[in-house]
Amino acid sequence: MNTSESTTETGGDAQTADTPPRRGWRRWAMDTRPLRIPAYRRLWSSTIVTSVGSQLTAVAVPKQIYDITHSSAWVGYASLAGLVPMVVFALWGGAVADTVDRRKLLLVTNIGIAVTSLLFWAQAVGGLDSVVVLMVLLALQQAFFGLNSPARNASIARLVPARELPAANALSSTVMQTGLVAGPLLAGVLIPVIGLPELYLIDALALCVTVWAVFRLPALPPLGDGPARRAGVREIAEGFRYISGHKVLLLSFLADIVAMVFGMPRALFPQLAAQTYHAWGEGLALGVLFAGIPVGAVLGGLFSGVFSRARRHGWMVIGAVVGWGVAIAGSGLSGNLWVALVFLAAAGVADMISMVFRGAILLSAATDEMRGRMQGVFTVVVAGGPRLADVLHGTAGSLFGPRAAVAGGGALVVVLMLALAAAVPALRRYRI
Template structure:
């Protein structure tokens, strides 16, 4: 029993009703959101036949993430977080509904798709730091790595099976239906958020958030070198090493999918989260690791090497293996970066730091969409992907050398169980 508990995911956070509601609600949305994540780049590639245009999804997703991620985190520190979750979830659902409408009527406009993607990402950027700040509020400190593992596991569950489902459904029901399923899933999650208890600021003072609050967050981050380093190494990993913008082109030209979409596309999108899901299910050891900085740095190095292997692979199943290996490394990094963030941040700054985390975690891949899309147009998909992996390895070594406090960082002793 003890040996099993040391390996499988630690389920103790699920005994907390508020966390359990958030976690259960994510089961539905984890699948639905990935259908849209596949449908948007696929629709743009179908319209244009260009990975460079697919790369524009990075730009149109990044700008609202930068603005609303930082501002949304500040709002989460000054209002009832339950109410903010409700409002932002409604906004995401409406954006998904409009994406379905434009695809259903056949507008075939890249700019309409990109504009609606921007709206979707604006509400997402408010929702994510709020949700994570709620977790840190309701889960005891020593269980935060376990909560991060459970949350990441459910997200990767959707990221594995959502793209595979999308690849299977595309030839049967058409692309617009993927958006519709996501809309229905987002509506379902509103019930779980409604059942959460009120979560006003601990000070009891609810007020509007402005630029001053955002700047206070930056000043706070500047004094927290370990937090800053955790953001820097993740930017290195994602911007240089995330090749997802190339999946539609590689599915057709490298791995033989038909033009209308097929199983290779689904497997490519599922590869990284598949590895992350397997790691999450076997994450019972996570709360016993004290050297969080070392765990993050080493896992990011492994991520870079895995992307080199993926870029050089000519077999679909070898490519999926390297993507899954990258997913394992990314999940390890995510668990300990989230634990560092939640343990080292005060509650009155937690929303703002989670907003910055959202900008980094979600914004980095969007920058990668642009850089990989344009690089592939110039040198090909293989060189763009493998070269990015090499840059990740070099970048994380340089970052650790410049920020040695991160390598030495250990979890607070009071954060670990006796």
């Protein structure tokens, strides 16, 4: 992306003049330069509200399904019911985002998600107690999310100068990770007080903030004066060909797949809590294990000034994925819950760094006409990788024990990432 493109789309707000270097503690703190741009600030501010609200629904749906069925298997089936439409519509939504005004697409899809949350609330208040209805609504919600996410992420490069993309990604990722921590905790507190249906209603009201913020954005039509583009199977396939022809983009996806598929051990947390860390209390141990990575990611975001100005984005991704693997392996080797927590938090910091620079590479290395499709694939990889990891780690944990599976997975991440970096120099050489 060139500088003139960014300043044009923000009415001159996304200035590219150098800012004075930060001194003292400010060098370490989160880089907030993108918040000087009104359009990005509106989009980011809305995320603060909706990141927590969306987690209320994410807790409420499986809770309601379990209350109806008393079966964890049905909770898993519901997750699959949401995954399939999300994958399909994220790929298609990426192609759509490259053909239409992204602001209009965001308006339509955010309204659709809000209406779905209202329908969740209505069925809960009405006492339908129907798993089928819940799964249909979940599939509809995830379809809207699949259409929304590529357009939202691709829009950032039109609102923020290229060199501030890492800082913008750090700001957005920190808010999302904070929601992953605060949302479930808030849901646990609110359910006994106001009841489960109201969680859906709070999410719907929070989404109204997002709709208003998107309405205030500038128009984001496709760049160029060429013929109108389509958004069909051919265009989706063209996106995959584009990835295969650009090694930096391909390696950024492969780095995330390696880290998540082989190094995300969340499926083993219940077994670790029950067998390895039970002396601290199984419930406490389980909560600590699940909170470790998001807490580390939030801390990494709060101190993102340390790394967000780095120019060698490729090396930052390589180092972050290797660091993730080392930290995950360390958590598996630890027999002490609190030592394992430190390692998981370190993994969260590494994951935040990886997210920041992989996102920056996707937005800066791809042309605007391809950014939507790149973000569609990115959404699929981010959502699908951990689910594949659940299957892989669950199987390995049953065969070799949970600690060996976690440690082995982390070590495998390190080996595979270093092998990729050595075999293909494009990622090592990439910088802005």
